[in-house]
Amino acid sequence: MTAEVRDVTVRFGRRVALDGVTVTVPAGAVVAVVGGDGAGKTTLLRALAREVAPDAGTVTSPDKNRMGFLPAGPGSWAALTVRQNLDFVGGAYGLKGDELRSRRDELVERCGLTAAADRQASALSGGMRRKLGAAMAMIHRPALVILDEPSTGVDPVSRIDLWRMVSEAAAQGSGVIMSTTYLDEAERAAHLVVLEAGQVLVQGSYDEVRSGFTGTVTRSPDPVRREWSWRRGRERHEYWPTAPEGTDAPRVDPDLEDIVIAVSLARSMQDAS
Numbered sequence: 116m117t118a119e120v121r122d123v124t125v126r127f128g129r130r131v132a133l134d135g136v137t138v139t140v141p142a143g144a145v146v147a148v149v150g151g152d153g154a155g156k157t158t159l160l161r162a163l164a165r166e167v168a169p170d171a172g173t174v175t176s177p178d179k180n181r182m183g184f185l186p187a188g189p190g191s192w193a194a195l196t197v198r199q200n201l202d203f204v205g206g207a208y209g210l211k212g213d214e215l216r217s218r219r220d221e222l223v224e225r226c227g228l229t230a231a232a233d234r235q236a237s238a239l240s241g242g243m244r245r246k247l248g249a250a251m252a253m254i255h256r257p258a259l260v261i262l263d264e265p266s267t268g269v270d271p272v273s274r275i276d277l278w279r280m281v282s283e284a285a286a287q288g289s290g291v292i293m294s295t296t297y298l299d300e301a302e303r304a305a306h307l308v309v310l311e312a313g314q315v316l317v318q319g320s321y322d323e324v325r326s327g328f329t330g331t332v333t334r335s336p337d338p339v340r341r342e343w344s345w346r347r348g349r350e351r352h353e354y355w356p357t358a359p360e361g362t363d364a365p366r367v368d369p370d371l372e373d374i375v376i377a378v379s380l381a382r383s384m385q386d387a388s
């Protein structure tokens with residue numbers, strides 16, 4: 116195990132950002148954290164990076180110099196070029212000379228920024244800047260890589276670069292935890308954690324999450340209970356915690372998006388009742 120939060124609660128004033136959350140990041144694995152706005156993703160990552168102290172529970176993570184953290188903000192210095200940003204953080208982590216240069220050049224190439232290597236970070240697109248920030252978090256091959264929405268704003272082709280970097284870091288033994296709003300991306304992770312309102316709704320491998328899902332999802336242009344339905348393409352999907360009633364709409368094999376929405380709907384209906 117590389118890092119873990121166990122029964123962690125974090126409060127900001129009266130707001131509970133994390134409520135009894137337990138998540139483990141194994142060495143060599145990628146853990147994806149998904150959840151809506153305000154679900155607690157950033158707080159979970161900041162707790163692991165030891166930027167927020169828990170009000171209850173325990174956080175186990177490596178020393179600061181064995182972690183790499185891409186925060187929710189820009190994650191790089193606007194006035195420095197791509198190469199200078201990487202040199203600066205690499206140097207801060209003790210890399211120097213040829214080792215630093217070759218690791219920097221490798222990462223510049225991996226994240227598709229070779230043509231932009233001498234451009235200031237302020238002149239990069241939002242997506243390029245996220246990739247640079249992710250590269251900066253990995254330059255020293257840390258035991259734990261923490262990435263807060265590295266792929267937000269990154270185009271679909273560049274997301275492949277980013278995913279390759281993340282997979283390589285895990286293949287070399289780092290534990291990686293990243294938040295993402297893209298559920299297809301989360302499906303690729305070894306382990307996924309779905310947060311809502313500071314609590315873990317479900318977690319496990321994609322197969323575990325799928326096999327633990329109960330109920331039925333149907334599809335039709337006209338759902339029977341609109342409040343239990345959501346748009347998917349031209350139709351709507353509808354969740355039935357037990358068997359469907361009053362419809363012979365075809366069933367669908369739910370993907371992660373269906374599962375996350377269905378489980379959140381069930382939770383919010385339960386809270387409302």
Ligand SMILES: Nc1ncnc2c1ncn2[C@@H]1O[C@H](COP(=O)(O)OP(=O)(O)OP(=O)(O)O)[C@@H](O)[C@H]1O
Nearest residue numbers: 127130131132150151152153154155156157158159
């Ligand atoms: N520094 C803070 N001070 C006060 N409240 C905070 C602070 N940080 C987070 N919160 C609150 O804690 C809750 C969880 O926030 P967090 O940023 O962890 O969620 P998130 O899942 O990352 O959301 P988003 O995707 O919108 O960033 C929210 O209600 C948020 O308003």
